[in-house]
Amino acid sequence: MGLGNQSVKKCHALLPTAGTGSRLGGDLPKQFQELAGRPMLAYAIEAYMQSPLIESIWIGVSPGFIDNPILKSLAKGSKPIHFLPTGGSTRQETVRNTLAAQLTSGISPDDWILVHDAARPGITPDLIKKLITSVQGSDVGGLLAVRLADTLKRADLDLAIAGNMPHVEKTISREHLWQAQTPQMFGLKELHDALQDAIRLEADVTDEASAMELTGVKPLLIEGATRNFKVTHSADLDLMQLLLNSENR
Numbered sequence: 001m002g003l004g005n006q007s008v009k010k011c012h013a014l015l016p017t018a019g020t021g022s023r024l025g026g027d028l029p030k031q032f033q034e035l036a037g038r039p040m041l042a043y044a045i046e047a048y049m050q051s052p053l054i055e056s057i058w059i060g061v062s063p064g065f066i067d068n069p070i071l072k073s074l075a076k077g078s079k080p081i082h083f084l085p086t087g088g089s090t091r092q093e094t095v096r097n098t099l100a101a102q103l104t105s106g107i108s109p110d111d112w113i114l115v116h117d118a119a120r121p122g123i124t125p126d127l128i129k130k131l132i133t134s135v136q137g138s139d140v141g142g143l144l145a146v147r148l149a150d151t152l153k154r155a156d157l158d159l160a161i162a163g164n165m166p167h168v169e170k171t172i173s174r175e176h177l178w179q180a181q182t183p184q185m186f187g188l189k190e191l192h193d194a195l196q197d198a199i200r201l202e203a204d205v206t207d208e209a210s211a212m213e214l215t216g217v218k219p220l221l222i223e224g225a226t227r228n229f230k231v232t233h234s235a236d237l238d239l240m241q242l243l244l245n246s247e248n249r
């Protein structure tokens with residue numbers, strides 16, 4: 001039988017962009033702050049715009065930010081880009097709300113969605129292509145991740161509590177341990193339903209893969225890259241600035 005009648009699943013990017021960036025601080029949420037001369041969000045948008053396998057780009061922003069002129073300045077490129085007021089009070093709510101909007105917009109519920117943090121400006125078209133080509137033949141989805149290189153220690157105290165001086169409680173084997181990055185790539189309807197359930201059950205899900213894991217799926221781990229780190233603290237911002245300036249991006 002030929003392949004002619006089989007429908008090809010398309011790929012779309014979804015960027016949750018409704019965080020406040022409280023750990024970084026500043027006048028604007030971090031994804032809109034200037035980084036090497038452009039708003040941080042511009043770098044991820046550009047990488048997806050330059051990815052031939054990506055059909056469209058969907059950005060979930062806080063309702064209060066939807067009319068901000070920064071968004072207009074980022075709405076450039078050769079493929080459809082949609083800014084939606086779908087931001088929620090957690091990352092998972094922002095993603096779930098944006099997936100719900102995609103489902104009602106006419107996108108096929110079987111299409112692939114690549115969820116990518118606006119706070120990971122080091123993503124590149126090559127990494128996006130690597131994830132898509134590795135995952136699209138599977139029926140489980142997958143994510144970029146990096147293997148842990150350092151020795152891991154579990155502390156006996158929480159450093160976040162002022163004055164704490166933690167001791168090593170235990171050294172943990174790093175064998176089989178990976179750090180999750182984004183993009184994380186799953187089927188639109190499957191991911192929407194998994195997140196919906198996780199939110200309803202108040203499950204501790206901090207990424208899309210963990211919501212899918214709760215449904216019994218074992219997502220593929222695809223080797224990402226150190227450069228795709230998440231800008232969380234001011235030291236991350238300084239490092240990312242150096243990297244992007246060195247590339248003249």
Ligand SMILES: Nc1ccn([C@@H]2O[C@H](COP(=O)(O)OP(=O)(O)OP(=O)(O)O)[C@@H](O)[C@H]2O)c(=O)n1
Nearest residue numbers: 016017018019020021022023089090091118119
């Ligand atoms: N309610 C939220 C919270 C986070 N995010 C997005 O999720 C990504 C990863 O989250 P993180 O780095 O934790 O961002 P913030 O929540 O903004 O950071 P912080 O925890 O320091 O406030 C970011 O692109 C952020 O904008 C979101 O869309 N909606």
Ligand SMILES: C[C@](O)(CO)[C@H](O)COP(=O)(O)O
Nearest residue numbers: 091117180181182206207230
């Ligand atoms: C999705 C993520 O970037 C994978 O590492 C991460 O879990 C986001 O966590 P945060 O608590 O929202 O920073």
